Amino acid sequence: MELLTHKSAGSPQIIGLRDPAALTTSLGWFVKTGSRDETVEVAGVSHFLEHMVFKGTPRRSAEDVNRELDFLGAQSNAFTSEESTVFYASVLPEYQDQCLDLLSDLMQPSLREGEFETERQVILEEIAMYDDQPPYGAFEIALEHFFGAHPLSLRVLGTTESVSDLTLDQMKQYHTARYSTENMYLVASGNVDFDRMVEQAVSLSASWPKSEASRKFSKPRMHFGEMTITREDTQQYYGISVWPGVDCNDPQRYALRLLCTILADDSGSRLFWELVDTGRAETVTIWPQVFDECGCLLGYMCCAPEDARDNNKTINRVIQQLLQEGVTERELELACNKITSSLVLSDERPSSRLFAVGQSWLCRQHYEPLDVVLSRYESVTCDEILQSAQKTLGQSNFQIRIVGENGSAGTS
């Protein structure tokens, strides 16, 4: 495995993790833009734009795009998060050039009025469907309150209002500002011809916007408290908690993931044995969400309404005990083994390595190879886990509970 990089003036940063023994090539454009780079007025534009990218370019109709992806036998997709918009495909090595040509063409879509209106309806339906499914957008509501005026409070899908009001001009302005060569990474992994890729990508991106696209940083003021939402159609109790966390470059991020694995992994954790294995709750998990320059811990519980009160007491007791006594060497060994095994297993495919490289570059402009990541986990001590617990679970939090119509679930 060989890491190769290229950056020339006016062209995007290009990164390749070459494995000449691989039988496939994975390619991806990682755009450093997402809902946190939006304003309330245009909330959802990153995600809407991700959809529009497949609706045609000056060189290809939407149908051409579909047919060509299909011809390449490409396993391709795209997603938008708070901080990134990613387009990727995996193909046989002989289709590297054609796949790169297609993916790169998509980065400068036509953004035509007709498709814009059609796609707006698709996204409004997506928002409605999402709000219809448990836990009914409760994570988004919790983050809205927790992050307050900070842009991380914005929803990735936007709101019915913001998507309804968005104009094509606003999307075009956003695209020009954010899909610039200075704000995009081209990543390849697997059996890739790196020199040919660089030559082709530099040429394809020659006419793209070149402006600097910075991300606004501000220390979020976190908000604590609790709220109850009543929905007549829900049978189950859903509880969500948000605690302060760490950012994506914080050295404590390894300890924090170990902590969450020991405390509230979906199998074999303290809360799993207390509540899920005993049948008292359907799901209990807590996991870290790391962002650029800040982060949080998200907790989720789903159970029968009549068990909610006791379960919440149990969760508090288990957390308080951990904050007092810390974790054992044996628990640390088990959690470390679970995390490292799962990292090794997921690192086997070029397509998975693509995301590891791309996300690492978006976050810290360099790549942390697997063996380095594994050694970071292996060097974490029980003391460090306790410190990371005090810094997060030991702080105030924001809680939201979704209950059925009689409202008795969370408070009985």
Add this chain to the structure above:
Amino acid sequence: MELLTHKSAGSPQIIGLRDPAALTTSLGWFVKTGSRDETVEVAGVSHFLEHMVFKGTPRRSAEDVNRELDFLGAQSNAFTSEESTVFYASVLPEYQDQCLDLLSDLMQPSLREGEFETERQVILEEIAMYDDQPPYGAFEIALEHFFGAHPLSLRVLGTTESVSDLTLDQMKQYHTARYSTENMYLVASGNVDFDRMVEQAVSLSASWPKSEASRKFSKPRMHFGEMTITREDTQQYYGISVWPGVDCNDPQRYALRLLCTILADDSGSRLFWELVDTGRAETVTIWPQVFDECGCLLGYMCCAPEDARDNNKTINRVIQQLLQEGVTERELELACNKITSSLVLSDERPSSRLFAVGQSWLCRQHYEPLDVVLSRYESVTCDEILQSAQKTLGQSNFQIRIVGENGSAGTS
């Protein structure tokens, strides 16, 4: 990549596809038994037994099994089909011995009364849930009618009646007869120490049942016709068709998969462009189901009730046209590219190769390496595709349609 095999008297066949460069080891027990090896009275016993396997052995309680899988960081699971029951796990190479010890122990479970009754309820709920979801068990109903008295008509989950009536003794008899060393394959792929695995597996399986466990073959008499099922709670129209197919060793199986890809793949196929891309149907697919010594083609369409009649006409027209005119060289090239790309992509992980080896061995007692499979697809001609179409889609079929309460959907 190196294929290694071992068979000694009284011990199971052992197969390893060794890749010393892999970072993980995948292990699996492939038992050549499934719903087609049952009788009507014990229908569902294979699947029920698969559940019971995780409920404890003479050496381990159910909780021990959970904790140990968790400790190994194993990505593990099990499934039951018409013809096989499979248990597998992927671990770091240093846990090969422990993982093999655990998986092998599971193959001779305790089958205790208490767990049997608890698990019976879980499975009855699973059956009820399955019948509650569209298309409401319609595939199973269609195969029941199509295969008639042949055991391939039996449902993998069994029926509420057969599972309610099953006794622990019947399960124990089934287990002794089917989980014998002569009817099980141990498969490993990835970074495996084959010699150590053989030594350990031979020792662990020394006391297992050794009887020959044959599969009863009889040429199925296929049944054609159509039926309509009315369900008050359905909003959509669901149509299922079954045509004669080919068995898992038929040389035409490559042509048949290419045919289905050209005609009715879920992207970029003739029926996709006619019905799905145009928004007239939500899903239209046709795919081959290959079994030991026989097979079928399954078709599925889901759409709004008011579109069902026209859509069915379109499907018939597109099939008749293909039977008349065959496919084009260009379509064959595209379909071949899609299939081979997807095979290469899925062959990248040791855990995926485990299934390729295991399924191939269950079917034909040898392994067809990826490059052989690819060359089989690449050598198929347009003429062969037309022949395979005439042998399947050109024959009579069995059709079932699920419609809403007014009953007008399929017949208006």
